[in-house]
Amino acid sequence: MSESALTPLSAPPGIFDEMFDAAHAPRPHYRDYADWLAAISADHMAAKRAEADLIFRRIGITFAVYGEQGGTERLIPSDVVPRIIAADEWDRLEKGLVQRVTAINRFLADIYHGREILRAGLIPEEQILSNGQYAAAMIGTRVPRDVYAHIVGVDIVRHGDGTYYVLEDNLRVPSGVSYMLSNRKMMMRLFPDLFRRYRVRPVEHYPALLLQTLRAAAETDSPTVVLLTPGRFNSAYFEHAFLAQQMGVELVEGQDLFVKDACVYMRTTDGPKRVDVIYRRIDADFIDPLAFRPDSMLGVPGLMAAYRLGNVAICNAVGTGVADDKSIYPYVPDMIRFYLGEEPILRNVPTWQCRQPEDLAHVVAHLGELVVKEVHGAGGYGMLVGPTSSAQEIADFRVRLLADPENYIAQPTLALSSCPTFVEEGVAPRHIDLRPFVLVGREIRIVPGGLTRVALRRGSLVVNSSQGGGTKDTWVVDAPGGFEAAP
């Protein structure tokens, strides 16, 4: 590090650089930032980052990593260089997200009731009905306003030509929004001058929107909302506590709730208090040991019965997992056409389904080029990234794939876009993705931007926080657009 100015590097050819165009000129919405950065020394930047780390640690914005010794709490590295999205690009993304999530909710209501999409032959029936995520308990159970997925975290990546693709719809318990909020707070504290240069669209009202969304999930007028956490040993506990505090609702564990006469109550110092809406941050499989996993210590016996009678709302609904399963993902564009009669605004990544023999043959022949994922996998575990794997790793994976092809899908290795990031070598390009958070209440609301995750290792495409990823503050700015290929 030195007192010399930082000279950001561009991404290599074939990678879309968020900041620079092919001639290494800053894109329009990054110009002010580039000017500002030119006057900043590496030492200054390093000092700011150290200040941020100290504050994050003091506030306890930490993440427990699976497989490490008990009591391990790590910081999720938060980069000091923002990811900037031009307003016109964002507006299009937002329309696409609203469209997509609307169709997914229609799909969920459909498969638990009329099953019109199956009768129309658009999706093979057995792929839904024999899917492990299809919740038989939800067949014929009505949920208020037919909303199943209230909180959705959609993972979006950008390919080499600048086009956005949806990689995954997280419909169960998407997390990360607390980092979005913490990053913004931190950046405003560290770089107030930047926020004077840019009109960054605010995100701080997310907890208020979330509370509105949760309240809208109940049929009663002034419902009591709680946030159900697995407890403080869960990796996302910070987020659970943070959101509960920001919304002013109780943070409960399973042991704090009980069911009596098919209604849900929490145990308080004043005696039992009725609960109307549960924002669950535990997997649906664990919420009721009587209905699902009998070994679950996290859930509430009898909760499903109360839920099915409409005496309590659960967000997200039980049974949403069937729609974000990677084997169902390829059908989302069809859902949009089927339910809404519209063409999809956002693209899907082409996907080979290894359950189909011709797809499997293609995947096996091209393992070195593809990304292969488990259908139910998450968090970057159990996947193969062909181009960055050794011959031995590919050979080992082939054995697992052939033993259980139905368990896998494959996609082309996307050249994730990169964004300048402050690392050891200075400001250098690192791969990123984007997770906007979509809230479905009386209407659909999305705070501008979302969480940008960044793979801090040079060349790495894995952005998951459990695998060495970091995060960036994400700005939607009212500046002329950068670049986006026509769909």
Next chain:
Amino acid sequence: MLSRVASHLYWLSRYLERAENMARILDVGASLALLSGDGDETSAIEPLVITDTLEPFRATGRPATPEQVARYLAWDPTHPSSIVNCLEASRENARAVRGSITSEMWENINDTWLQLAAKRAGGAEPADAGYFEWVKERSHLFRGVTFATIRRDQPYQFIRLGTFLERADNTARILSVKQARQPSALGGDDLTDHYRLSAVLRSVSSLEAYRDTYRDAIDARRVAELLIFDPTLPRSLRFCFDEVVRNLRELPQAPARTARRLAAHMHALLEHGALDDVDGVGLDAFLQRFLRNNVRLGEAVHAAYMELK
């Protein structure tokens, strides 16, 4: 509020108060040991007697030197009430309810925990006056932040209950052990006596209060009177029970009839009693009964608000 949250808040403050008290006992113990010379094991083990931990200490096989006693009570991971375990437990309880306390309170207690990790880094584990000062200061800071930031509502009341039940226990224990050792039996002279009693007072931050109140030589009976009955001294039993009763009154009444009755009874003895009453039963018997009742009260508070029925 949630019963589980009440329990975490109550124990968060009890553990922090316990850590502070342990630091006070050890700090004074260390300076006394310097006075009494090397050979006096009775002085060395006194912190263990006060905290009822002589047997587990013996079981570790450590020699009964002031230094080893201090290390055991400050840092031993196998001793549930060592300072390090109390601070860890306090932070764990805070972490479980970080949404129910103010962010300043959480950051303060989390910062204490981070500093603790730095102090023990590389096996340093200091057990000297500087360390005990630090523990006291962190506890003072947390109380100050609490006082200045949290609403006067149930979370505050459970935090205060934990603090004062723990503190009353501590003051009664110190008084009981120190007074039981008759200075004359040790062959002490007036000077030793003076240092011993002023050590008792310093361990509960009451030396100045004694001087202001009595303006006279330090005398065992007056020390007892001050620490039991004085309504203005924040570590006296009377003061602690003013707070216990006040906070119980603010909490929901219905579940806590047993706790309230017992607290009122203990409070009445402190509010209307005098040293002459104590003389009737003897100071030690009085304090032992107080300690037993204090444990029962803690259990009653637990049963009323914190047990998951």
